[in-house]
Amino acid sequence: MKFQQLKQEVCQANRSLAEAGLVVLTWGNVSGVDRQAGVMAIKPSGISYDQLQPKDIVVLSLETSKVIDGNFRASSDTPTHLLLYQKLPSVGGIIHTHSTYATCWAQAQRQIPCLGTTHADHFHGPVPLTRQLKPEEIASDYEHNTAKVIIEYLSAEEANPEQVPAVLVPQHGPFVWGNSPVAALENAIALEEIARMALYAVLLNPQAQQLPQALLDKHFNRKHGSNAYYGQED
Amino acid sequence: MKFQQLKQEVCQANRSLAEAGLVVLTWGNVSGVDRQAGVMAIKPSGISYDQLQPKDIVVLSLETSKVIDGNFRASSDTPTHLLLYQKLPSVGGIIHTHSTYATCWAQAQRQIPCLGTTHADHFHGPVPLTRQLKPEEIASDYEHNTAKVIIEYLSAEEANPEQVPAVLVPQHGPFVWGNSPVAALENAIALEEIARMALYAVLLNPQAQQLPQALLDKHFNRKHGSNAYYGQED
Amino acid sequence: MKFQQLKQEVCQANRSLAEAGLVVLTWGNVSGVDRQAGVMAIKPSGISYDQLQPKDIVVLSLETSKVIDGNFRASSDTPTHLLLYQKLPSVGGIIHTHSTYATCWAQAQRQIPCLGTTHADHFHGPVPLTRQLKPEEIASDYEHNTAKVIIEYLSAEEANPEQVPAVLVPQHGPFVWGNSPVAALENAIALEEIARMALYAVLLNPQAQQLPQALLDKHFNRKHGSNAYYGQED
Amino acid sequence: MKFQQLKQEVCQANRSLAEAGLVVLTWGNVSGVDRQAGVMAIKPSGISYDQLQPKDIVVLSLETSKVIDGNFRASSDTPTHLLLYQKLPSVGGIIHTHSTYATCWAQAQRQIPCLGTTHADHFHGPVPLTRQLKPEEIASDYEHNTAKVIIEYLSAEEANPEQVPAVLVPQHGPFVWGNSPVAALENAIALEEIARMALYAVLLNPQAQQLPQALLDKHFNRKHGSNAYYGQED
Numbered sequence: 012m013k014f015q016q017l018k019q020e021v022c023q024a025n026r027s028l029a030e031a032g033l034v035v036l037t038w039g040n041v042s043g044v045d046r047q048a049g050v051m052a053i054k055p056s057g058i059s060y061d062q063l064q065p066k067d068i069v070v071l072s073l074e075t076s077k078v079i080d081g082n083f084r085a086s087s088d089t090p091t092h093l094l095l096y097q098k099l100p101s102v103g104g105i106i107h108t109h110s111t112y113a114t115c116w117a118q119a120q121r122q123i124p125c126l127g128t129t130h131a132d133h134f135h136g137p138v139p140l141t142r143q144l145k146p147e148e149i150a151s152d153y154e155h156n157t158a159k160v161i162i163e164y165l166s167a168e169e170a171n172p173e174q175v176p177a178v179l180v181p182q183h184g185p186f187v188w189g190n191s192p193v194a195a196l197e198n199a200i201a202l203e204e205i206a207r208m209a210l211y212a213v214l215l216n217p218q219a220q221q222l223p224q225a226l227l228d229k230h231f232n233r234k235h236g237s238n239a240y241y242g243q244e245d
Numbered sequence: 246m247k248f249q250q251l252k253q254e255v256c257q258a259n260r261s262l263a264e265a266g267l268v269v270l271t272w273g274n275v276s277g278v279d280r281q282a283g284v285m286a287i288k289p290s291g292i293s294y295d296q297l298q299p300k301d302i303v304v305l306s307l308e309t310s311k312v313i314d315g316n317f318r319a320s321s322d323t324p325t326h327l328l329l330y331q332k333l334p335s336v337g338g339i340i341h342t343h344s345t346y347a348t349c350w351a352q353a354q355r356q357i358p359c360l361g362t363t364h365a366d367h368f369h370g371p372v373p374l375t376r377q378l379k380p381e382e383i384a385s386d387y388e389h390n391t392a393k394v395i396i397e398y399l400s401a402e403e404a405n406p407e408q409v410p411a412v413l414v415p416q417h418g419p420f421v422w423g424n425s426p427v428a429a430l431e432n433a434i435a436l437e438e439i440a441r442m443a444l445y446a447v448l449l450n451p452q453a454q455q456l457p458q459a460l461l462d463k464h465f466n467r468k469h470g471s472n473a474y475y476g477q478e479d
Numbered sequence: 480m481k482f483q484q485l486k487q488e489v490c491q492a493n494r495s496l497a498e499a500g501l502v503v504l505t506w507g508n509v510s511g512v513d514r515q516a517g518v519m520a521i522k523p524s525g526i527s528y529d530q531l532q533p534k535d536i537v538v539l540s541l542e543t544s545k546v547i548d549g550n551f552r553a554s555s556d557t558p559t560h561l562l563l564y565q566k567l568p569s570v571g572g573i574i575h576t577h578s579t580y581a582t583c584w585a586q587a588q589r590q591i592p593c594l595g596t597t598h599a600d601h602f603h604g605p606v607p608l609t610r611q612l613k614p615e616e617i618a619s620d621y622e623h624n625t626a627k628v629i630i631e632y633l634s635a636e637e638a639n640p641e642q643v644p645a646v647l648v649p650q651h652g653p654f655v656w657g658n659s660p661v662a663a664l665e666n667a668i669a670l671e672e673i674a675r676m677a678l679y680a681v682l683l684n685p686q687a688q689q690l691p692q693a694l695l696d697k698h699f700n701r702k703h704g705s706n707a708y709y710g711q712e713d
Numbered sequence: 714m715k716f717q718q719l720k721q722e723v724c725q726a727n728r729s730l731a732e733a734g735l736v737v738l739t740w741g742n743v744s745g746v747d748r749q750a751g752v753m754a755i756k757p758s759g760i761s762y763d764q765l766q767p768k769d770i771v772v773l774s775l776e777t778s779k780v781i782d783g784n785f786r787a788s789s790d791t792p793t794h795l796l797l798y799q800k801l802p803s804v805g806g807i808i809h810t811h812s813t814y815a816t817c818w819a820q821a822q823r824q825i826p827c828l829g830t831t832h833a834d835h836f837h838g839p840v841p842l843t844r845q846l847k848p849e850e851i852a853s854d855y856e857h858n859t860a861k862v863i864i865e866y867l868s869a870e871e872a873n874p875e876q877v878p879a880v881l882v883p884q885h886g887p888f889v890w891g892n893s894p895v896a897a898l899e900n901a902i903a904l905e906e907i908a909r910m911a912l913y914a915v916l917l918n919p920q921a922q923q924l925p926q927a928l929l930d931k932h933f934n935r936k937h938g939s940n941a942y943y944g945q946e947d
Contacts, residue, residue, distance in 0.1 A: 035438045036431060038363065057476030087467060087475045109363045111438070115445035118360040119453050126820040128885045129740065129811045146459040153463055182456055183362045197738060204737045208817050210445055211912055215821035222884055225848040229855055233789060241789045242759030269672045270665060272597065291710030321701060321709045343597045349676050352594040353683035380693040387697055416690055417596045444679055503906045504899060506831065525944030555935060555943045577831045579906070583913035586828040587921050614927040621931055650924055651830045678913055 013080055014052060017045045018065040021052045024192035028106065029060035031200050039108035040086040043192040044096050046103075049073045051096050055083030073097060087154065094158035095188065099165075099172050104192035106199045112206035113138075113177075113185040120181045123205065125221045126212050131230035132241075133201040135174040137221070139164060143181050161186060174231070177202050247314055248286060251279045252299040255286045258426035262340065263294035265434050273342035274320040277426040278330050280337075283307045285330050289317030307331060321388065328392035329422070333399075333406050338426035340433045343418045346440035347372075351413040357439065359455045360446050365464035366475075367435040369408040371455070373398060377415050395420060408465070411436050481548055482520060485513045486533040489520045492660035496574065497528035499668050507576035508554040511660040512564050514571075517541050519564050523551030541565060555622065562626035563656070567633075567640050572660035574667045577652045580674035581606075585647040591673065593689045594680050599698035600709075601669040603642040605689070607632060611649050629654060642699070645670050715782055716754060719747045720767040723754045726894035730808065731762035733902050741810035742788040745894040746798050748805075751775045753798050757785030775799060789856065796860035797890070801867075801874050806894035808901045814908035815840075815879075815887040822883045825907065827923045828914050833932035834943075835903040837876040839923070841866060845883050863888060876933070879904050 012018065024041040028034055037060075042053035052070045054063065069081035069089075076093050078085060086092075092105045108114075116123050116138075123138040125131055141164045148156035161178050164170070176198045177187040187202055189195035212219050222230075234241040246252065258275040262268055271294070276287035286304045288297065303315035303323075310327050312319060320326075326339050342348075350357050350372075357372040359365055375398045382390035395412050398404070410432045411421040421436055423429035446453050456464075468475040480486065492509040496502055505528070510521035520538045522531065537549035537557075544561050546553060554560075560573050576582075584591050584606075591606040593599055609632045616624035629646050632638070644666045645655040655670055657663035680687050690698075702709040714720065726743040730736055739762075744755035754772045756765065771783035771791075778795050780787060788794075794807050810816075818825050818840075825840040827833055843866045850858035863880050866872070878900045879889040889904055891897035914921050924932075936943040 036434060038366075055477070084474075084477055109361075109442075111442055112445065114361060114363060115442050115449060118442060118446035119449035121449055126884065127811075127816060129816060132740075143457075144460070146457070149459045149463050153467075182360065182454075182460065200738060204813070208811075208813055208820060210449060211814065211817035212820035214448060214916060215817060215823055215912060219821050220884075223845075223848070225851045226846070226884065229851050240786075243757070243786055270668060272600075289711070318708075318711055343595075343676075345672070345676055346679065348595060348597060349679035349683060352676060352680035353687050355683055377691075378694070380691070383693045383697050387701075416594065416688075416694065444683060448682060504902060506834075523945070552942075552945055577829075577910075579910055580913065582829060582831060583910050583917060586910060586914035587917035589917055611925075612928070614925070617927045617931050621935075650828065650922075650928065678917060682916060 018068040033110040090154035103190040104195035117179040252302040267344040324388035337424040338429035347419040369465040486536040501578040558622035571658040572663035581653040603699040720770040735812040792856035805892040806897035819881040837933040
């Protein structure tokens with residue numbers, strides 16, 4: 012099988028996405044990239060997670076955006092994944108879900124404030140909200156334009172996608188990434204839980220304060236960057 | 246066994262309803278129709294889902310509303326299902342539940358606003374609330390009259406039951422349909438999740454806006470209708 | 480084994496209570512009564528549900544309130560159960576839990592309003608809140624006095640314990656009953672779910688209205704009483 | 714294996730912590746102490762609970778704070794556990810989690826009020842909130858200083874750590890203890906559930922009252938202290 016390792020990783024991450032409780036029906040997809048081979052691999056559209064096999068995964072060229080391997084139609088969100096890989100060279104895996112709590116912030120059209128160290132362990136600041144797509148951006152090339160507004164946001168804010176590996180698209184839901192499909196999955200799980208805790212925290216205290224900079228930096232850097240001391244040494 | 250395929254489909258959909266977490270105790274029922282044979286089939290009243298067998302399913306004539314097959318008493322909600330099938334020729338499966346989140350909107354006597362693309366993927370606009378039944382409509386033929394107010398709503402609004410395949414009856418709960426029992430089940434699962442996300446979204450932002458028309462149309466039509474491009478080709 | 484059938488029923492109902500998700504740690508207990516034999520049987524104190532065996536169940540005399548069978552210390556709530564059986568001759572099974580949603584209404588010191596037909600299917604009106612115990616009622620015979628305030632409430636209201644088979648004790652939690660341990664269990668499961676739906680409904684609409692009398696009567700009587708037509712004939 | 718019993722207890726308590734639903738990813742750790750041997754044992758950093766084996770547990774000297782046994786790097790929260798054991802001689806097991814509901818109170822920067830008997834059965838009063846760490850306390854020896862603010866709180870309030878075996882560190886989460894790892898685990902499970910019930914109770918009634926002293930004392934002492942009568946005699 013061509014692209015065997017990439018297909019296996021992407022298949023497994025999609026199955027784990029469902030097992031982690033982040034999807035209802037078929038509402039979510041994981042992709043991965045092989046920069047050397049110049050390809051991305053993604054879940055086929057509308058297929059159940061528990062039936063998914065590595066051979067079902069669809070592979071596309073990053074350069075031409077064309078399918079080069081696979082028997083199924085790729086996820087309808089494929090153009091979003093493609094443009095994100097093309098514009099964000101450090102990203103190795105991307106996930107789109109409608110996971111309950113992250114999506115409710117997107118539907119409320121609010122960014123997720125950084126209210127705790129749990130959040131800061133994974134996201135170096137609030138999980139931002141992009142702008143809305145314009146009617147003409149919805150009418151044609153909708154999925155491509157969804158990535159365009161994400162890239163536009165990151166550029167305008169000079170945001171480092173490794174520091175805050177997720178955004179919310181308003182009235183839609185989260186897009187999450189990482190340096191591999193499994194790293195993106197961990198970020199998607201973390202996002203859902205911090206979205207849930209932030210909902211409850213603002214219900215208890217609508218004026219809940221975001222973390223001071225010192226605590227935000229401490230927790231993020233404890234797990235990430237050159238002086239990280241969480242986990243085992245590689 | 247007569248009506249074997251229909252009974253199997255209806256039995257399986259009832260069992261799946263419980264497995265999907267949409268029922269507590271025996272609070273829910275699925276029916277299906279065979280238009281050619283002129284019959285509907287429904288769960289027997291008060292029987293546990295995990296013991297349900299195809300042979301237990303009750304079959305009724307659409308024309309006479311009489312039981313024509315089955316050893317058990319039919320669900321007490323049978324007259325509601327019957328009238329809906331009689332009045333809505335495109336409907337192939339119907340579900341009534343007291344699923345937690347959809348029911349809380351019915352108890353709050355609010356329609357479920359269309360706050361996100363998840364909602365728009367399944368329902369082309371808000372999930373509406375019918376009027377209350379009048380005391381005399383409750384006193385006799387209650388279950389029949391429950392369908393009557395649903396039909397009355399759809400007629401008055403000139404609503405297409407395929408565009409928004411669910412309604413809430415106030416202080417009661419949801420009625421959901423589809424072109425088959427399994428399609429109705431998928432709509433019931435989607436309804437419960439969008440009801441849950443809408444609850445959290447309005448807690449976060451009581452003024453949360455409904456989807457603009459362009460985004461509503463885009464997502465609904467991406468999955469439904471002649472130009473749908475979600476899922477695999479048939 | 481003496482009282483074998485009663486012990487088996489009570490053991491099984493306690494195990495089912497845990498399986499239904501109504502208890503955390505060992506926070507809950509089910510008892511049953513044999514009116515002919517003049518005894519009640521109850522869970523031993525602080526024993527895990529999944530290890531519970533019929534032989535572990537403790538049996539007490541209704542007349543003398545003394546233990547007459549069993550090797551373990553009875554639940555610390557035993558005096559509450561005893562007095563309820565002594566004063567309410569129609570009751571066959573009693574459950575006390577700290578189930579999450581019913582308890583949060585008790586902690587909020589609010590009765591659970593009857594906001595939906597789900598509620599009316601099981602409880603013919605709001606689930607009431609008793610008065611608080613006085614300091615002297617807490618200081619001695621606390622568990623006995625807990626039943627005393629429940630009986631006092633039912634007497635003052637001339638309430639039929641079969642119409643509303645549960646009360647909330649403020650800042651404490653629910654006490655639920657039925658004509659057998661398994662009937663009490665079904666009521667405890669129904670109570671927890673209607674408490675949950677009522678919480679969400681009042682968050683969506685703080686002015687949510689209770690059911691009109693006609694709808695309340697219709698649903699309760701559909702399942703209970705001489706003209707009930709829900710479920711199968713006995 | 715050296716320290717075999719301690720390692721087994723700590724390993725099992727960490728696995729049970731995950732099974733009890735108190736951790737997402739690897740966000741939580743349990744430690745235990747052997748006062749005779751002068752050592753504490755703790756989970757290694759960033760290792761999955763379901764793979765954890767007794768041999769993986771890291772052992773440190775209470776006197777020197779140095780690792781004396783184990784092949785893995787200890788939890789990054791080890792200095793917090795160490796100082797708590799050094800300052801609180803009655804403590805035998807400590808747990809730190811980011812469990813959802815306890816953490817949302819920490820993020821809201823509110824203590825958990827004692828709103829019910831469930832709370833009083835485990836905590837003799839509100840679960841308190843420490844002060845925030847200062848920027849210089851975050852910048853160096855952060856984990857050590859986290860214990861310092863906890864000890865500072867307990868000293869200033871002359872609080873008995875056996876009466877209220879948990880605190881919240883603001884914008885961070887709960888620290889929980891007991892006279893053994895398994896006792897700490899029971900307290901962590903109780904804390905999460907009472908945090909959840911208190912959230913719902915204050916949503917239903919923002920002015921919900923705390924327990925009167927007589928009821929608080931009654932329930933705590935029913936389970937704890939010399940006249941306890943809950944559970945079986947030892």
